Amino acid sequence: xxxxxxxxxxxxxxxxxxxxxxxxxxxxxxxxxxxxxxxxxxxxxxxxxxxxxxxxxxxxxxxxxxxxxxxxxxxxxxxxxxxxxxxxxxxxxxxxxxxxxxxxxxxxxxxxxxxxxxxxxxxxxxxxxxxxxxxxxxxxxxxxxxxxxxxxxxxxxxxxxxxxxxxxxxxxxxxxxxxxxxxxxxxxxxxxxxxxxxxxxxxxxxxxxxxxxxxxxxxxxxxxxxxxxxxxxxxxxxxxxxxxxxxxxxxxxxxxxxxxxxxxxxxxxxxxxxxxxxxxxxxxxxxxxxxxxxxxxxxxxxxxxxxxxxxxxxxxxxxxxxxxxxxxxxxxxxxxxxxxxxxxxxxxxxxxxxxxxxxxxxxxxxxxxxxxxxxxxxxxxxxxxxxxxxxxxxxxxxxxxxxxxxxxxxxxxxxxxxxxxxxxxxxxxxxxxxxxxxxxxxxxxxxxxxxxxxxxxxxxxxxxxxxxxxxxxxxxxxxxxxxxxxxxxxxxxxxxxxxxxxxxxxxxxxxxxxxxxxxxxxxxxxxxxxxxxxxxxxxxxxxxxxxxxxxxxxxxxxxxxxxxxxxxxxxxxxxxxxxxxxxxxxxxxxxxxxxxxxxxxxxxxxxxxxxxxxxxxxxxxxxxxxxxxxxxxxxxxxxxxxxxxxxxxxxxxxxxxxxxxxxxxxxxxxxxxxxxxxxxxxxxxxxxxxxxxxxxxxxxxxxxxxxxxxxxxxxxxxxxxxxx
Numbered sequence: 001x002x003x004x005x006x007x008x009x010x011x012x013x014x015x016x017x018x019x020x021x022x023x024x025x026x027x028x029x030x031x032x033x034x035x036x037x038x039x040x041x042x043x044x045x046x047x048x049x050x051x052x053x054x055x056x057x058x059x060x061x062x063x064x065x066x067x068x069x070x071x072x073x074x075x076x077x078x079x080x081x082x083x084x085x086x087x088x089x090x091x092x093x094x095x096x097x098x099x100x101x102x103x104x105x106x107x108x109x110x111x112x113x114x115x116x117x118x119x120x121x122x123x124x125x126x127x128x129x130x131x132x133x134x135x136x137x138x139x140x141x142x143x144x145x146x147x148x149x150x151x152x153x154x155x156x157x158x159x160x161x162x163x164x165x166x167x168x169x170x171x172x173x174x175x176x177x178x179x180x181x182x183x184x185x186x187x188x189x190x191x192x193x194x195x196x197x198x199x200x201x202x203x204x205x206x207x208x209x210x211x212x213x214x215x216x217x218x219x220x221x222x223x224x225x226x227x228x229x230x231x232x233x234x235x236x237x238x239x240x241x242x243x244x245x246x247x248x249x250x251x252x253x254x255x256x257x258x259x260x261x262x263x264x265x266x267x268x269x270x271x272x273x274x275x276x277x278x279x280x281x282x283x284x285x286x287x288x289x290x291x292x293x294x295x296x297x298x299x300x301x302x303x304x305x306x307x308x309x310x311x312x313x314x315x316x317x318x319x320x321x322x323x324x325x326x327x328x329x330x331x332x333x334x335x336x337x338x339x340x341x342x343x344x345x346x347x348x349x350x351x352x353x354x355x356x357x358x359x360x361x362x363x364x365x366x367x368x369x370x371x372x373x374x375x376x377x378x379x380x381x382x383x384x385x386x387x388x389x390x391x392x393x394x395x396x397x398x399x400x401x402x403x404x405x406x407x408x409x410x411x412x413x414x415x416x417x418x419x420x421x422x423x424x425x426x427x428x429x430x431x432x433x434x435x436x437x438x439x440x441x442x443x444x445x446x447x448x449x450x451x452x453x454x455x456x457x458x459x460x461x462x463x464x465x466x467x468x469x470x471x472x473x474x475x476x477x478x479x480x481x482x483x484x485x486x487x488x489x490x491x492x493x494x495x496x497x498x499x500x501x502x503x504x505x506x507x508x509x510x511x512x513x514x515x516x517x518x519x520x521x522x523x524x525x526x527x528x529x530x531x532x533x534x535x536x537x538x539x540x541x542x543x544x545x546x547x548x549x550x551x552x553x554x555x556x557x558x559x560x561x562x563x564x565x566x567x568x569x570x571x572x573x574x575x576x577x578x579x580x581x582x583x584x585x586x587x588x589x590x591x592x593x594x595x596x597x598x599x600x601x602x603x604x605x606x607x608x609x610x611x612x613x614x615x616x617x618x619x620x621x622x623x624x625x626x627x628x629x630x631x632x633x634x635x636x637x638x639x640x641x642x643x644x645x646x647x648x649x650x651x652x653x654x655x656x657x658x659x660x661x662x663x664x665x666x667x668x669x670x671x672x673x674x675x676x677x678x679x680x681x682x683x684x685x686x687x688x689x690x691x692x693x694x695x696x697x698x699x700x701x702x703x704x705x706x707x708x709x710x711x712x713x714x715x716x717x718x719x720x721x722x723x724x
Contacts, residue, residue: 076594081098083154086446108676123598135164168279173198183529208224222240262278279316292415308361344364372395392444399437404432487509511528521568522569576602596624619655696711
């Protein structure tokens, strides 16, 4: 029982700490060897102790810890969430659909970015731009969430223009995906939902790991360790770091990372805690590549300029999570984060079979600063048959972005026999300075009222006011806008049995338009979303599993459409009706299974001119399905360790690359696999493959340049990990 608690919490003894201390001082290059050196160093320490006198060790007390609403989770099946209602709530009690990707699931599949982490989640589509890996491309229930619906620890990671960063999954202990309109709690957002990434936090017990990953043109190493800083564990810390030097599938492309995230927690007593989280994330990659549609050339061919094309970003952030329990039913929480992000982007694109046609080029130097803070008061009380939980909160986000943009052309290229001309053939003839500043304020109130432990009524309302300034300083064009909105939500959950919940909800969202408002006809209004949803959740009493089914009808109005060459009008309306099925099973200690299916009936209802009405919105598949399972053959407790096999498949149905539905992209299925052998109780060797059978497929087509973005080809990586 003690061993199970240790495994569940990631707790390990600290006997290799001294052996690792020297390794930490070496350079990143030597870290590649460090994981291999830890084992003999640890064995030598044991032998030395055995040869000498008996060593008296301090008494170690192992304490179990229940699963938290933010993780970490011992299995792939989460029980609670902090995202669905901004309170610690069992998933089964929520009147909305929430999916959780736990750290255990991410480790098994060896995910390398947010798109891979969410690729087995119902209602979520990723990889829509294939090998273009600049951003976290995510759609939820058919609506684009990149740059607006990505959150971290409940705080937004909004972006404008090209200046946007990516989240490092190794720094997370889970992803939470809240589906449907979410503005009642989170403010401005697209109607599809949001992704909340939960950062790794310090623990009260000592733990750690170090790993090295090798693949074709891929070298990666990382470490994650921490524990108490004093005898009473009032202070604890955590350090997470990763370094990667890698090539992508296409020629002349790269995917280099350096990530470090220190964290410290102060817990002076059982009622108060303060966690300070910092991170530094530096990435060097390419600007994304595509090839002319129907050209028949190798999708790995690079048709930009290797000496010009790049996408480099440096992101730094510091934040804190504070909580105090007044022990009379009243709690106070406050989360805050400041982020500084710089992006340097250069790209040559749009090659064609006609070498004389030339190519397009652009460059962007961007700098974004964002500060977000969310303060909450939660009060719980009971009155006879009723239990009440009231949440009152206010949040604020300040976002400021400057970009210097240049556009131009580059010489043509022979796509069948590329000869690169370098920076000398790129002519950036026009440039502009673009500045955007946004201040978003919100106040929200939510009541969760429970009757007889069976009926849970959720009522919510929120008022937002947003001030936005945009300025093209070189032309004098810009606008100064004020938007406000009141959004509401009502949800009802009926726990028919202890393991079965039925629910329904009505929710709303709003999203200020980010188009050039100077071309709008009439007064600009925020885009509005309304959703009706019913569903059921089943958690078998004798199994570690959760099944979810959801039916929804989601409509967005005030969508801007071009009604003439120079004018836009907010007459657009998009409707998505859908079905989601999702199951996560930890059937036994040996078998895990994740299954998901999504059906999206998406339609452009109005566009102002009638040219696309009745069509399916671009990049929205009608069907998506996925299945992953892994099985562990237990070792004999001696020479043979546990052996785990994993296999998964992902299907994405056909899509259209334009709202006119003239360019159709076929659906595709790819297979992923994993194999892991537990060499010792603390050392493991894993091999992971994505797109195992090297399926060649198109993710989408840029209809402007008639270039196709191909999906990532097969990647195979081996990882050696040592934990303590």
